[in-house]
Amino acid sequence: MKLSVIGTGYLGAVHAVCMAHLGHEVVAYDTDAAKIAMLSAGSSPFYEPGFDELLGAVLATGRLRFTQSADEAVSGASVHFVCVGTPQLAGSDAADVRYVDSAFKAVVASADCDGLIVGKSTVPVGTAQRLAAELAEASSPHALEIAWNPEFLREGKAIEDTLRPDRLVFGVTSEHAEKTLRQVYGSLIDAGTPHLTSDLATSELVKVAANAFLATKISFINAMAEVCDVVDADVVLLSRALGYDDRIGSRFLNAGLGFGGGCLPKDIRAFSARAGELGASDALRFLHEVDKINVRQREKAVAAARSIVGGDFLGKSVAVLGAAFKPNSDDVRDSPALNVAAAMHLMGADVRVHDPKAIANARKRFPTLSYFDTAEDACRNADLTVLATEWDEYLSIEPASFRSVVRVPRLLDTRNVLDRQYWSDAGWQLFGLGRGGPTA
Numbered sequence: 001m002k003l004s005v006i007g008t009g010y011l012g013a014v015h016a017v018c019m020a021h022l023g024h025e026v027v028a029y030d031t032d033a034a035k036i037a038m039l040s041a042g043s044s045p046f047y048e049p050g051f052d053e054l055l056g057a058v059l060a061t062g063r064l065r066f067t068q069s070a071d072e073a074v075s076g077a078s079v080h081f082v083c084v085g086t087p088q089l090a091g092s093d094a095a096d097v098r099y100v101d102s103a104f105k106a107v108v109a110s111a112d113c114d115g116l117i118v119g120k121s122t123v124p125v126g127t128a129q130r131l132a133a134e135l136a137e138a139s140s141p142h143a144l145e146i147a148w149n150p151e152f153l154r155e156g157k158a159i160e161d162t163l164r165p166d167r168l169v170f171g172v173t174s175e176h177a178e179k180t181l182r183q184v185y186g187s188l189i190d191a192g193t194p195h196l197t198s199d200l201a202t203s204e205l206v207k208v209a210a211n212a213f214l215a216t217k218i219s220f221i222n223a224m225a226e227v228c229d230v231v232d233a234d235v236v237l238l239s240r241a242l243g244y245d246d247r248i249g250s251r252f253l254n255a256g257l258g259f260g261g262g263c264l265p266k267d268i269r270a271f272s273a274r275a276g277e278l279g280a281s282d283a284l285r286f287l288h289e290v291d292k293i294n295v296r297q298r299e300k301a302v303a304a305a306r307s308i309v310g311g312d313f314l315g316k317s318v319a320v321l322g323a324a325f326k327p328n329s330d331d332v333r334d335s336p337a338l339n340v341a342a343a344m345h346l347m348g349a350d351v352r353v354h355d356p357k358a359i360a361n362a363r364k365r366f367p368t369l370s371y372f373d374t375a376e377d378a379c380r381n382a383d384l385t386v387l388a389t390e391w392d393e394y395l396s397i398e399p400a401s402f403r404s405v406v407r408v409p410r411l412l413d414t415r416n417v418l419d420r421q422y423w424s425d426a427g428w429q430l431f432g433l434g435r436g437g438p439t440a
């Protein structure tokens with residue numbers, strides 16, 4: 001099938017590459033000239049494991065092209081995937097849907113045949129219905145229809161999640177739209193991927209409800225961490241014991257610095273804001289608390305770090321391991337790690353940051369922090385080391401040899417992932433969040 005993809009950020013670029021890999025002919029369009037130039041040249045504007053290899057392979061087949069012309073992407077395609085950003089509106093919790101609106105307008109203006117416009121961006125419930133109404137009023141000579149197909153990929157596992165999704169959701173208003181989406185994803189459906197068909201509003205809600213649930217689970221265990229701190233209990237053991245209950249499960253139940261990134265924080269805020277607009281704010285009031293608990297974890301990490309270095313950051317050197325919002329990504333949008341690093345810097349610490357992939361993005365957001373190419377350089381003569389993103393590289397640090405790098409062997413493990421005994425046996429004092437006092 002001939003597909004267009006509008007927006008080639010983390011979602012759109014991965015979707016375009018994967019759809020071409022599945023055998024479709026894809027032309028992907030973005031307004032960002034630099035991004036299009038990089039992707040056309042086979043190099044990725046972001047870090048995503050496996051992406052570069054797959055990009056190179058599908059470009060070589062000739063089934064994928066990138067363009068800065070909406071006309072070129074949309075012309076001749078029968079399905080148009082809208083993958084543009086929906087960031088948080090400045091000064092509000094609501095989502096900014098202006099990019100979705102302009103992408104839809106661009107598709108309608110450029111369409112030269114009948115087609116299905118499929119939203120993949122995460123949007124406030126009701127957006128698809130509004131766009132469908134606008135489409136009905138637009139005087140396009142072609143039969144265009146709207147569907148919603150929310151995306152559940154995780155950065156760091158985006159290729160795997162797109163080629164082997166745990167479910168597909170088709171929000172449609174006609175049999176034709178459903179049939180078209182079944183055709184697009186035919187090989188995944190044949191491979192047994194569960195797929196559900198719903199109305200437009202339900203499909204929009206599936207995405208935000210999933211993110212609200214995941215955020216709630218993380219904030220739940222972080223609330224337990226706060227209680228553990230008060231009574232000197234260990235939230236890691238608590239979480240492990242809870243996780244064995246298969247009604248609860250252990251995933252998304254790791255207490256620590258909390259969630260961040262370009263999705264969860266803004267999505268739960270936008271969901272609450274939308275519920276308010278719809279007169280259903282009571283139903284989602286708990287999400288404000290989920291958000292507050294999450295933000296509090298960052299503040300607690302900063303307070304813990306300050307207390308560990310003696311109550312004042314002035315004159316203290318703090319190494320921060322990790323800048324990305326999670327491992328295997330270079331995405332620093334609303335990154336808890338960078339947030340903590342910046343707060344300590346503002347309070348007077350000499351903050352030295354390392355990240356295996358996210359330094360360039362971090363530097364753009366926080367140019368005043370010091371960045372280093374290796375964890376060892378960042379940690380040199382540190383009074384405190386803060387593990388802020390749980391990259392594998394940090395989990396395999398050898399504490400005995402690292403001890404000679406730092407000035408004081410003290411480590412705040414904000415992700416509660418290091419083996420405390422192993423590190424304390426090597427002479428380190430280890431601190432966590434929600435784990436009672438230090439190890440030594």
Ligand SMILES: NC(=O)c1ccc[n+]([C@@H]2O[C@H](COP(=O)([O-])OP(=O)(O)OC[C@H]3O[C@@H](n4cnc5c(N)ncnc54)[C@H](O)[C@@H]3O)[C@@H](O)[C@H]2O)c1
Nearest residue numbers: 007008009010011030031032084085086099103121122151
């Ligand atoms: N990143 C994820 O892991 C993920 C997962 C699931 C859903 N989502 C959702 O997908 C959407 C996109 O997220 P992202 O992380 O890829 O964002 P992003 O900021 O990385 O990419 C958005 C892209 O859209 C482009 N764009 C904006 N307006 C445009 C227009 N009118 N025409 C063409 N291109 C335009 C931008 O230049 C940018 O390259 C959001 O709604 C997000 O919530 C993201």
